[in-house]
Amino acid sequence: MALMTRNPRHQTPRPNRTDATEDGTGRSVATVTELHRSFGTTHVLRGLDLEIRGGEFVALLGRSGSGKSTLLRSLAGLDPASPRELTVHGAVSVAFQEPRLLPWRTVEDNVALALANGPLRRIRREHARRSLDEVGLTEKRDAWPLSLSGGQAQRVSLARALVSKPNLLLLDEPFSALDALTRIEMHRLVVALWKRHRPGVLLVTHDVDEALALADRVLVLDQGQVAAQWSLAVPRGRRNGDPQISAIRTHVLEALGVDAGTRNPRTERPTESGAA
Amino acid sequence: MTTLVPPQELAEVTAEPAVRRRERRPRRRRRAGLGWLRRWVSPLLILAAWQVLSSAGILTEDVLASPLQILATATELLADGTLQSATATSIGRVLSGFLIGATAGLVLAVVAGLSRIGEDAVDPPMQMLRTLPHFGLIPLFIVWMGIGETPKIALIAMGVAFPLYLNTFAGIRSVDRKFLEAAHTLNLTRRQRLRHVIAPGALPQALVGLRQSLGVAWLSLIVAETVSADAGLGYLINDAREFLKTDVIVVGLAVYSLLGLLTDTLVRLIERKALAWRS
Ligand SMILES: Nc1ncnc2c1ncn2[C@@H]1O[C@H](COP(=O)(O)OP(=O)(O)OP(=O)(O)O)[C@@H](O)[C@H]1O
Ligand SMILES: [Mg+2]
Numbered sequence: 001m002a003l004m005t006r007n008p009r010h011q012t013p014r015p016n017r018t019d020a021t022e023d024g025t026g027r028s029v030a031t032v033t034e035l036h037r038s039f040g041t042t043h044v045l046r047g048l049d050l051e052i053r054g055g056e057f058v059a060l061l062g063r064s065g066s067g068k069s070t071l072l073r074s075l076a077g078l079d080p081a082s083p084r085e086l087t088v089h090g091a092v093s094v095a096f097q098e099p100r101l102l103p104w105r106t107v108e109d110n111v112a113l114a115l116a117n118g119p120l121r122r123i124r125r126e127h128a129r130r131s132l133d134e135v136g137l138t139e140k141r142d143a144w145p146l147s148l149s150g151g152q153a154q155r156v157s158l159a160r161a162l163v164s165k166p167n168l169l170l171l172d173e174p175f176s177a178l179d180a181l182t183r184i185e186m187h188r189l190v191v192a193l194w195k196r197h198r199p200g201v202l203l204v205t206h207d208v209d210e211a212l213a214l215a216d217r218v219l220v221l222d223q224g225q226v227a228a229q230w231s232l233a234v235p236r237g238r239r240n241g242d243p244q245i246s247a248i249r250t251h252v253l254e255a256l257g258v259d260a261g262t263r264n265p266r267t268e269r270p271t272e273s274g275a276a
Numbered sequence: 277m278t279t280l281v282p283p284q285e286l287a288e289v290t291a292e293p294a295v296r297r298r299e300r301r302p303r304r305r306r307r308a309g310l311g312w313l314r315r316w317v318s319p320l321l322i323l324a325a326w327q328v329l330s331s332a333g334i335l336t337e338d339v340l341a342s343p344l345q346i347l348a349t350a351t352e353l354l355a356d357g358t359l360q361s362a363t364a365t366s367i368g369r370v371l372s373g374f375l376i377g378a379t380a381g382l383v384l385a386v387v388a389g390l391s392r393i394g395e396d397a398v399d400p401p402m403q404m405l406r407t408l409p410h411f412g413l414i415p416l417f418i419v420w421m422g423i424g425e426t427p428k429i430a431l432i433a434m435g436v437a438f439p440l441y442l443n444t445f446a447g448i449r450s451v452d453r454k455f456l457e458a459a460h461t462l463n464l465t466r467r468q469r470l471r472h473v474i475a476p477g478a479l480p481q482a483l484v485g486l487r488q489s490l491g492v493a494w495l496s497l498i499v500a501e502t503v504s505a506d507a508g509l510g511y512l513i514n515d516a517r518e519f520l521k522t523d524v525i526v527v528g529l530a531v532y533s534l535l536g537l538l539t540d541t542l543v544r545l546i547e548r549k550a551l552a553w554r555s
Contacts, residue, residue: 076461077460077461078457078460078461092461093461094458094461096454096458098454100454100455100457100458102455102458102472102473102476103553103554104476104477104479104553105472105476105553113462113464113472114462116462116463116464116468116472117463117464117465117468144552144553144555145553146553146554160462164462
């Protein structure tokens with residue numbers, strides 16, 4: 001259904017979206033305070049608190065239906081939230097599980113569309129090409145999206161998300177539809193791009209190992225709140241077999257209720273530790 | 277003689293019983309080479325038979341003129357300019373009717389497609405009216421507008437408006453929400469969303485509507501001109517009917533179908549160009 005409602009940013013109270021200074025590393029790019037979201041009688045988010053800093057890579061885990069996408073949609077401005085609940089500093093970009101490229105625009109035009117309100121057409125194209133180059137798809141710039149493989153389409157989606165130099169990059173299970181090999185390539189690519197552009201990243205994933213391999217901080221969403229979080233001090237690339245990471249993995253799985261034998265009652269959440 | 281069989285054909289062939297294999301191979305080869313020619317054989321035979329029957333005096337001219345006679349008449353009508361001016365008059369009617377009907381259909385579809393209020397206001401009457409066979413309106417149109425140009429153009433416009441409205445409206449509504457959300461996260465303005473998401477997303481279905489509506493336009497023209505006409509292809513045909521000039525009638529019909537074919541080909545070309553992204 002394609003109802004043309006006016007951009008909700010103009011009609012509902014919108015979260016504060018200030019224009020951040022160029023390099024916001026370390027500064028807060030998103031602050032969520034007591035965020036509530038419910039659909040009818042289901043309370044999905046119940047007073048969720050979260051802060052994401054510039055340049056920080058955060059992974060969000062949680063069982064299916066725990067509200068991960070709901071939180072992401074609020075941060076993306078797709079669902080209304082009051083300025084009291086949610087503040088985003090600077091530009092936000094999103095890459096979804098399905099790449100959502102416009103099939104009737106070429107790859108390059110899809111990327112350039114992210115700058116539609118920005119610079120001149122010539123400069124837009126230049127930026128789009130550079131961004132496609134970064135994800136290794138220069139030769140596909142004139143291709144139609146329907147002719148791309150799933151991994152290529154997802155890379156274009158990343159290029160489109162990054163071309164506008166966002167301060168906050170939201171990724172909603174962007175790799176879950178890809179095969180294992182492609183996924184590993186995508187992990188490398190995302191980390192490389194993140195190191196180059198240094199946006200704050202919120203990555204929603206179902207894959208605990210993915211979260212542990214990529215993130216600075218891992219959150220578990222449960223009962224509408226951040227139920228637990230861990231900071232990972234071990235550098236990326238050296239995490240395989242690291243005892244500290246293994247220990248955290250056990251805790252994360254426990255928090256997710258995977259290990260049914262030792263599952264905590266809901267009231268007894270794992271202790272919160274890590275970044276504050 | 278040994279023939280090379282492409283691997284996939286070999287697999288297909290060997291999977292079949294031996295008896296069928298033998299009869300199938302030669303048939304395939306012939307079809308690949310002369311396929312297009314084969315399609316012309318039977319029409320030409322029918323034409324030849326028609327000519328023979330006419331020449332033998334079995335098929336008389338007041339029933340159906342011979343192909344050669346029709347060809348001669350067509351040449352004659354072209355030479356004195358009768359056919360051209362009649363065709364121009366008819367095309368003029370279709371064009372005005374189409375422009376009016378298409379504008380109405382498109383505007384209504386956009387109004388209904390882009391807003392809830394628009395949908396509530398426009399869609400119910402359109403859905404009710406569409407069940408009405410629009411040729412049934414001819415008596416009313418004659419009562420209201422007489423038998424001049426106006427009722428003809430109105431009939432064509434009516435016929436054009438509905439398929440275009442229904443398909444464009446459906447096309448707008450079928451645009452995937454996910455693309456609209458993506459457009460939203462890219463901070464596209466309302467106008468940009470219309471241009472980059474909704475219009476191209478609705479286009480395939482709208483073109484289906486365009487093709488239907490052009491078909492209806494020619495049909496409406498023929499009906500309107502048959503009911504009454506003082507100029508145009510329909511007049512040519514009606515006039516010929518009075519004098520049992522079947523050759524002129526056939527020439528008129530041939531022009532009608534050529535025009536229909538022409539617009540259909542035109543839309544197909546537009547489709548191929550505008551929907552290249554689908555291949
Ligand atoms: N538009 C909506 N209308 C009604 N209910 C909704 C809507 N969106 C989400 N929900 C409900 O909110 C809850 C959380 O959904 P959400 O999509 O955020 O979960 P998730 O954590 O992303 O799950 P998954 O891991 O399966 O993607 C679910 O129970 C879902 O049914
Ligand atoms: Mg989800």
